[in-house]
């Protein structure tokens with residue numbers, strides 16, 4: 001199966017998401033009808049940091065707060081996840097969450113949260129990625145955003161690129 005590739009609207013950032021990660025995200029969404037859900041994305045930077053590659057995703061920590069219109073990711077077990085990924089060479093790359101039966105456009109809260117992660121040194125991720133999946137099983141759509149080092153919100157578009165990684 002083929003991985004999905006994206007490029008930022010300014011052409012600076014490239015992103016690859018494995019088909020397996022996308023399938024896992026969709027499975028979490030299917031298991032959460034009518035309620036937002038989400039988790040963390042881990043992976044690697046390739047090609048001299050020009051490409052972020054999402055290789056591992058996690059589901060909602062047990063203490064997450066999930067409603068129809070909001071998802072506040074909990075912290076239970078997160079440090080262990082971060083440590084385990086780190087031991088395997090995996091970096092924290094950002095967060096994903098689900099907008100059930102709705103568009104994957106970010107809410108103002110989503111945008112605030114993304115900028116907050118960018119500024120929070122504990123995440124050690126100055127340019128975090130947010131993947132939002134909207135819709136429902138059989139009709140999902142994906143939106144990907146990044147907060148760049150200048151604090152701007154950058155949108156990604158699906159785009160195939162060639163690289164040695």
Ligand SMILES: [Zn+2]
Pocket residue numbers: 097099106107110132
């Ligand atoms: Zn949202």
